[in-house]
Amino acid sequence: MKKPSSKIDFTQKVITIQGLTKAFDEYEVLKGVDLDLYKGENLVVLGRSGTGKSVLIKIISGLLRQDGGYANVLGQEVDKLTPKQLDELRLKIGFSFQNSALYDSMTVKENLEFPLIRHSKDMTARDRSRIIDVVLEAVGLAQTINQMPSELSGGQRKRIGIARTLILRPEIMLYDEPTAGLDPITSQDINNLINEVQRRFNTSSIIITHDLTCAKAVGNRIVMLLDGQFQRQGSFEEVFDTEDERVKAFYNYNFTE
Numbered sequence: 693m694k695k696p697s698s699k700i701d702f703t704q705k706v707i708t709i710q711g712l713t714k715a716f717d718e719y720e721v722l723k724g725v726d727l728d729l730y731k732g733e734n735l736v737v738l739g740r741s742g743t744g745k746s747v748l749i750k751i752i753s754g755l756l757r758q759d760g761g762y763a764n765v766l767g768q769e770v771d772k773l774t775p776k777q778l779d780e781l782r783l784k785i786g787f788s789f790q791n792s793a794l795y796d797s798m799t800v801k802e803n804l805e806f807p808l809i810r811h812s813k814d815m816t817a818r819d820r821s822r823i824i825d826v827v828l829e830a831v832g833l834a835q836t837i838n839q840m841p842s843e844l845s846g847g848q849r850k851r852i853g854i855a856r857t858l859i860l861r862p863e864i865m866l867y868d869e870p871t872a873g874l875d876p877i878t879s880q881d882i883n884n885l886i887n888e889v890q891r892r893f894n895t896s897s898i899i900i901t902h903d904l905t906c907a908k909a910v911g912n913r914i915v916m917l918l919d920g921q922f923q924r925q926g927s928f929e930e931v932f933d934t935e936d937e938r939v940k941a942f943y944n945y946n947f948t949e
């Protein structure tokens with residue numbers, strides 16, 4: 693599998709997180725997480741179920757508030773923003789959630805048009821069409837433009853979901869379990885798409901997964917969340933070159949290729 697030929701700018705951080713803590717009642721999920729995301733980088737976050745990966749991206753996107761530490765996204769401290777500033781910041785972040793549902797009663801084109809009509813009110817129908825064509829072509833599904841979501845496969849729906857996210861030209865992409873529930877071939881398509889998005893749109897991305905084939909295929913850098921902190925980081929090989937039994941168990945359980 694080909695590694696992305698990305699242009700990562702290590703002098704520019706788009707996300708800086710330091711000492712982040714978060715507990716629910718007595719249960720400390722994040723116990724001091726530090727993380728930098730560089731411009732143009734694909735960063736993979738690995739970790740067992742329930743370790744706080746989704747909590748982390750919810751804090752990044754302002755859906756949850758941390759107890760301690762700080763999260764700076766595109767130069768702004770997320771928990772210090774007014775609701776209006778937060779809305780503006782969120783427009784620069786694309787989310788691909790596990791169940792990013794499409795509107796079933798709308799065609800693919802209408803699904804993609806929806807965010808544009810909502811957020812780019814001055815845009816002409818013609819400009820909207822042009823942008824829709826660009827993103828549909830980028831996800832390799834130009835031919836589905838007039839189809840209904842029910843006529844698409846699971847993998848195709850996932851790609852349209854990503855296209856809908858790309859339509860507002862986000863600077864940051866957050867993928868939460870992008871390949872969950874997909875067969876190996878379809879997963880590979882999604883991995884290729886994540887790399888294609890990085891190349892074409894120069895986005896910086898966090899990819900949360902426990903699919904190690906995905907981690908290997910898309911990650912420029914990999915971090916592993918263990919007991920509330922990032923305890924391993926580096927290339928795929930570096931992260932797993934350890935005697936730590938927890939890391940070995942994660943590898944043996946999740947790597948199937």
Ligand SMILES: Nc1ncnc2c1ncn2[C@@H]1O[C@H](COP(=O)(O)OP(=O)(O)OP(=O)(O)O)[C@@H](O)[C@H]1O
Nearest residue numbers: 716719721739740741742743744745746747748902
């Ligand atoms: N809003 C909430 N209220 C209470 N507890 C929560 C809330 N959100 C998350 N948690 C708890 O925090 C822990 C981490 O949850 P999180 O969803 O981040 O896990 P995850 O690493 O994304 O797991 P998975 O791989 O299964 O998606 C879990 O124990 C969960 O029950």
Ligand SMILES: [Mg+2]
Nearest residue numbers: 745746747868
């Ligand atoms: Mg999760």
